[in-house]
Amino acid sequence: MRTLTGVGSTPLSGVGTAHWHRPEASLTLPDRPDPSAVDVDAELARFENARDAAREAIRSARDRAAERVGEEEAAVFEAHEQFLDDPELVEDIEAAIESGTPAEHAVSDRFAAAIEQFEALDGKMAERADDLRDVRDRLLRILLNTDAATDLGDLPAGTVVLAERLTPSDTAELDPDGVAGIATVAGGRTAHAAIIARSLSIPAVVGVGESLREIEDGTELLVDGTDGRVVVDPDAAAREGADADAAAAVPERVSTADGRPIEVAANVGSEAEIAPAAERGADGIGLFRTEFLFYDRETPPTEAEQYEAVTAALSAFPDGRVVVRTLDVGGDKQVPYLDLPDESNPFLGRRGIRLSLDEHRDLFETQLRALLRAAAHEHGEGIAVMFPLVSRIEEVEAAVSAVESVAADLAAEGIDHAVPELGAMVETPAAVFLADRLAERLDFLSIGTNDLTQYVMAADRENDGVAAYHDPLHPAVVRAIDRTASAAAGTDAWVGMCGEMAGDPALTELLVGLGLDELSMSAVTVPAVKQRIREIDSDAARALADEALACETRAEVRDALGLDGE
Template identity: 90%
Template structure:
């Protein structure tokens, strides 16, 4: 038995048979011809056709990913499509072709340079190199007229990634987001990669699929032979070669939710551990993992991939289905959050130069799309009066002004009066706001006076506090929720609500990282909501925490001047 170490990405364990995935084996380029022999016009046409084919494949991958893991995770493929139109990439490739370089070589060369630039950087920006590889490989497959199968060392073709044999532990140099989105979680017992990080898009998709994963194992992983017995421990970041019977037995029990009851810290402070849900398909797995309800029910999935908005009845049925799955727990529904990176074609959203700072979230609901907002509120208030509806809570996204909260609350009252006049059963649920903007953090005390709860959305809060577009790779190094400025915004929010009747939660990747649980408890959060797969690990971590020690840790983190110091503190 031999143990390799890496970074645990999905906190589950699995045992199976090693199968290597080497997509590069099928992407061997032909020898370069003499530039004078290259028909530049024909090569430019081939490149144009390859872009069209890649675009279609990316859109298909986005649709499949949205259906399987949710719209939020599938959004990465929209960024992939943008790479196809990036003038720096496209113009350079065309220029190389016009100088006598065949299209496949021009694509390979230009993407190689871009990948090298990303990998020279730290953190999430380096991990975005995998997204470039994904787009590059789609273009090369189209240009070389080959499929997606890859060759294994022994010459046998590796099966299509969507149809791997049961009990496969997939090994690779790295996996792209589209590779990972193809995997069948019922067949794949685990993933281990030589390179990669926990916040890479492929790792996020693997978590959404509940596939045990360890990334960044390094060169020792290459020594693992095809067909070897492996255990992948995504909690402790271990890959065990030829695991013994005891290790296998421990991994086999990991599939069951370890904690189904609510939990408290070692000194008795209760912490709610809920799940983020982005589609109806995610509701049952969240319940199976022991989530204390739903802390973020993203309603956007109801509006995508259709010709017109969902009806009131469709929305009512989706929400009541979630309530039925968690009859004793809270279900927090976020009202429609579109705009920015979330577009809906039939709504004709405004074309803005900086959509993340434009009309999105509650701004659109109170203005251009008031009709959609009121229809959604009708469905929600009706759901609040259904069986189990007392657990419903509704929160408004991208709040930055008190006037918005007041207007939203007035809309709720107006819809309630309308339903009453129609003789329709309804109830007013808990109302809350997402804290995603610095304005909301600064106004947290006033928001807590008006509302039943606040929920910190760390992805957007980090983006706005750091003035760093989370989709802009040029500033990816700034997008770190552990930056002291972001931590202080979280602390300010929780402190402002302390002593009031309002509770404070958090949703996003940060909430689902067990390594950060003590810090978040110390910052005063009452609820943590995350990908369902991480619920058991976070619950177990909560039980180990002493509240006083957690607060001391938080105070030390808040005193740090750089994110590097915060990470050093947490790693220590």
């Protein structure tokens, strides 16, 4: 028995049989012909046809991923489509073809250069190279007329997939009921493939290095995604440890070592994610994304459909809280039949609560009717309603007024209803600075770290050119979190957090120290975070938070937390 180490990506363990995935074997390019022998017009047509076919395949992959892992995770495929249509890439490939290079060689050459540029950068920027590989491989499979499908969707039960790296498309094909684990030579925890693996609850260790190549097909492996280990030929004790981890859900609520209770909830973006969240021991749902009800259809969901979806979630957590976010579209979330505005900078335009109070007031009121009716359900006491992208007090007052108006209408109609807890997402600097006033008017605040980081740092989270700025451990973001929690201290409002940051056990002590009452995350990370909370002393956590707040750079923050630099 020997152990290889890497970066734990999904905090689960699994035991199975190694299977190497080597897609590059089917992508061998033919010898380059003499440029004079190349039919330029034909090659340009082949390239354009390949782009059309790849675009269709990417959209199909997005739809499949949305159904399996949720809309948020599936959004990566929208970035893939942007790569496919990137003017600089397309123009360079066409120029190479016009100089006598066959389409497949032109694609391979240009994408190789782009991948090399990304890999020379740090952190998340380097990890986006995998997205470029995904797009390149789609194009090459089409141009080389190889089977566009991989073998990853039909693997024997108990397979541990080994690869140089996995692309998002590869990972989205995996069957979580059959795949025992993933281990890769390269890759990082925040790469899109790793995020999808977490959403699928597949144990994963990435960045193991060259030693992984020594493992042969058929070798028995243990993948420990918590400690970042790949154990070759595990003994009985190691297997028992993996079995214990597989059953490590913590169903009861947890407190810190000195008795401070912290609620640990799950983010849910589809009905299929409700049961796994309960099975992993989530106390409730801290972010119920209602957008999935509006996608993949030609008309908005009815009041009855929304009521059924929300009450199903409430029934799954009869003693817990279900925080329902009202419709949050616009920006990177488009719904064709809503005819959303075409804006030059949609992240700074009409989205979230702005649309609900203006262009789509009718949808907002229909949703509120469903939610207030759900509050009168058998388990309706646990429902909370959260307004997205709040930046003005007037928005909160208008939203609360809408709730009161809908309640009055339901009462007049003799329909059972109740007014749930009301809260706002803190995603904008404006909401941070107004947090004390928001806490006076609402029952809770929930910090959305993905968008908050984007807006605090003025860095589009979909723009690879500024990916280094999109780090929730930047001192400005840490201070924004602290300011929000401090503003609500002493009021009746509780403060939570939803987003990738909340689900990282390495950051749990910091978040407890900053004063968070609730953490909501991908269901797979709930047990690890609960176990971590039990080990934390509140005073020590506050001291750690103070140390982080005194830092001036993100490198200093990471050092204070004992994290590896990026």
